[in-house]
Amino acid sequence: MAEHGDIRAGRHCVFALHAHLVFVTKFRHRVFAGVHLERMEQIMRDVCADFECELAEFNGEGSHVHLLVRFPPKVALSRLVNSLKGVSSRRLRQEFPELARHRHRRKTYFGLTARSTAVLEDGHRRIWETGAVNRDWDGTWTMVGFSLPAGERSTRHDLRSQLIWAGFGPLQSGLWIAPGTKDVVEMLTALGLGDNVTVLQARALKPTESADLVRKAFDTAQIADRYRAFLDRWDTPSPLPTVADDLARQLFLYGDWLQLVRRDPHLPAEHLPPDWPAIRAETVFRTLARRYEPTAADLADAILDTLPVRVPGPPPAADGPD
Structure with a gap:
């Protein structure tokens, strides 16, 4: 192959093909130092030589490199680019392990939904405000009575789970009680059970004692x-x-x-x-x-x-x- 300056001649053609290539780090992280760029230039020159190409110019900064490559018509530019990228990446990570760690520098942020926020706020109140010991009981009980068709087993299970969460215990079939005043409107609305549930507030009267209610409804x-x-x-x-x-x-x-x-x-x-x-x-x-x-x-x-x-x-x- 004859060469005349930038112009090359083959048996059946005359050509001057150049490609300006830019390789950028993932997320444009500035990870390259001078020693990395020097080694990268040598690796890329070797790859170009394997393809019978010439790396005419090379320069770069912390987050990217520029290449000017002369290549013959028989070279598929896509294959050359893949080799330049793959070989340089693999060898640099082998020779400079600190570069591999930069592959995991992407930050991920998480936010709370309104429901999650409400659950956390409820947990905070139970921990720091409600406490574990009820010393301020006013002698009243909130009573929830319900009767659901046999086919609504799943709904009955959901209601019982919500009642336990709210501090209720089963006094007898279909009747649950909790000490003090409990607001169950939101719970019942979410389950769509307003017409199937009766909510009352009451006090124990003789011969019933509150201690008996505690013993019967709660383990x-x-x-x-x-x-x-x-x-x-x-x-x-x-x-x-x-x-x-x-x-x-x-x-x-x-x-x-x-x-x-x-x-x-x-x-x-x-x-x-x-x-x-x-x-x-x-x-x-x-x-x-x-x-x-x-x-x-x-x-x-x-x-x-x-x-x-x-x-x-x-x-x-x-x-x-x-």
């Missing part, structure tokens, strides 16, 4: 066992010693405690034993939560990145008539 032994299991795990000088750090311990602590208070019907303290284990368990939880909070907050700040939430405003008002 206090099982509730106490759950609090004792919590104390066995957390009421020690150094809980969960094999866990990595205080952030992890805080997550386990809150998870365990939230499971307890969500399943606790918040029964009146006056109808529970004086040594009710929830009293000690609540003290242990609050003490450990205060202990873990400073270190856990610092670790979370170092790990998590947050963005401000943009709340859409109301649409602009339409212009009135002239």
Whole structure:
């Protein structure tokens, strides 16, 4: 093949073919230093030589490189580009392992739905406001009576689950009670059961005693066992010693405690034993939560990145008539 400056001649043709190629890092991360660019130029020269091409010019910066390649007509430019990209990427990651870590630098953000926000707010109230011991009971009971057709088994299951979540216990078939005043309107509306359910507020009258209602509707032994299991795990000088750090311990602590208070019907303290284990368990939880909070907050700040939430405003008002 004869050459005359930039013009080359083959047996049946004369040509001067150039390709200006630009390779960009993923997400345009600035990962290349001078040593990386020097090695990349050599790798790409070798690839071009394998294709009987010439790398005429090469330069680059932290996030991209430019190539000017002379190539003969017999070379498929797509194959050359694939080889330049694939070979250089593979060899650079083999020779410079720190470059491989930049493949995982994409950030992902998560937001909460309105429903998730409401669930978390409810959990916060149960942990820090409601508490585990009901010392302010006014002597009233909220009563929910329902009768559903046999074919609505799934709806009956959903209603019972929601009632348990709200602190109700089954007094007898189709009648559930909870201490104090409970707002069940939202629950019943979501299940579409307004016409099938009766809600009343009442007080126990002789010969019925409130202590009897507690005993019949709620398994206090099982509730106490759950609090004792919590104390066995957390009421020690150094809980969960094999866990990595205080952030992890805080997550386990809150998870365990939230499971307890969500399943606790918040029964009146006056109808529970004086040594009710929830009293000690609540003290242990609050003490450990205060202990873990400073270190856990610092670790979370170092790990998590947050963005401000943009709340859409109301649409602009339409212009009135002239």
